[in-house]
Amino acid sequence: MNTLISNFRTEEIRSVKNEVSRTRAEKPLFEAAVGLSREWNARKAGREVAEDTLKKLGKDPDFFLLFSTIHYEKYGGFKEFIKGVWEVLPEGTPLIGGTVSGFMNNQGCYTRGATALAVSYQNMNIATGVGRDTKRSPARAAKDCAKMIRKGLDSSKYEHGFIIDAISGGLSFQIPFVGRRRVFQDIPGMLANLTTSITSSLFSKGPGREEEVLEKLKDCLEDFCIMSGSSMDDNQFISNYQFYNKEVLENSIVCLGIKTDLGFDIIRDHGLSQTKKELKITKISSDRRFIYEINGKPAVQELLRLMEWPNEYITEKLLHDRTLYYPLGFNHNGEMAIDVIALVSGNSLCMVHQVKEDTLYVLSASGRELASAVDTCIQPFKERRPLFGFIYSCGIRLDTLGSSIFRTQERLSEYFKGVPFLATYVTGEGVYKPESSLQYGNDTFNMSVFWENTTKDKKK
């Protein structure tokens, strides 16, 4: 017996010593990978994107970000897509994501297909969260989601936290007997506002209310950095989806929470320049989305006058073409928040997001200006050795730049030099850092980079 006990203790000691040696000798291994599928069939695409990503990662992931364009809705459906992913992904892998209008990664730029970013790293704790019914109850959805993240990460020994989320973006609504359009010249703004409220309450269509979701999320998770993107389709605003582990959701917020010893930061820019044209809102709806009057005059007429645009510009096509190049901005919390016109109803302008201030500035968005935001975002990271990058950029930029977006991909590839990066195009972007205020709007480029933290580094 004494010999048995003695042998056991010797073995135990040897085992502990081996563990300590291993810990001293091994630096925590970090691996990241980005994968792609261009399959049309939803199930095959899900399988392929997971296979491609995991093959490159070379090990089981600690988390999996998954994004796709809306095409799979008609080529098998997103439930099949997710089933395909889980045929390959190890059980229990934390997964979030959603539908986007396009994406770019180390391999190229795409407006059809699926992509994923997976990371494996020992010094990291992960939690996922979900909140449902964002269009009807944005604050409650955010609270539910935040609670799950807190619970999942409360025992983490790492100080610094980062959230990536996907929130269901706005959906265009159909006015009975009229249809789905962006220009409703025969329908007064107040009636359209009322219709929007009703369709939002009854059918969860209409504005995404993402800014309201984010305000609450930030209140609940104020010690985290947050990077937010609103899910969308291919600019039709008919449907969008969020992915949460094995579920395919609508009208939800899904979050990935990370606590780690890695360094990270988010840089946001838009590159737009302010013109001399200024609009004073003199009458607006209570939800601050429908602008009824500018400078004491009907909003649409006053906008046309200030911009020196003819009445003929208020057509489906020209509204889209013109307003993309002249977004409107307002100063909020020391930053320029950018918004775009969602639709025209009677003589009223409906904005995509809440307009929080009464003075709007007309901004200009040339291709060169849009592209310059990328360089502005890369610059602060130039001295860093990135481990991976994740970007949320506005779908408006993709639609405006078209095939010129390949130049953005080239710029990012030059910076990352083979390190995995993933940029997705969404319909509203939000950034929050504990040392600054929440910024939310459109037409922005938001870049996060993770790096190995040394003792000299301070997390920004």
Next chain:
Amino acid sequence: MSSKEEEILKVLSEDLLRLEDIHACMVARKNLEGIVPITEEFKQEITGIWDMLKDTMNEFFDIISHYSKYGLDKIYFELGKYDVIFFILPGSDTALVAIVPTLINRGLLEVELENARRKIMGILEREER
């Protein structure tokens, strides 16, 4: 049909024609010589104006063959309810051509047209090595 042409036809049929907003696409030069996949949908949508489209496109192919060597990259024109987009194969008199409705989000489509152009260039260059 050679294997090169079959591969290009596959790019047109599988990558582009399956996109909802592309009514027709082809890799062609003047007089529409080239690879022109014909679908029933294509015929139904634009049969009535096909001859007019062909004649108008031919005018632009003259411009393409003249200016391509100076770096002419893309041409767009709007004809009635349609946009015709030419993504020119660099330095040649040939273009990837797509016919789309006027009200679409062209930016998203352009990304896939560019992907198709690069794939087609890859096929052609591989052939020539």
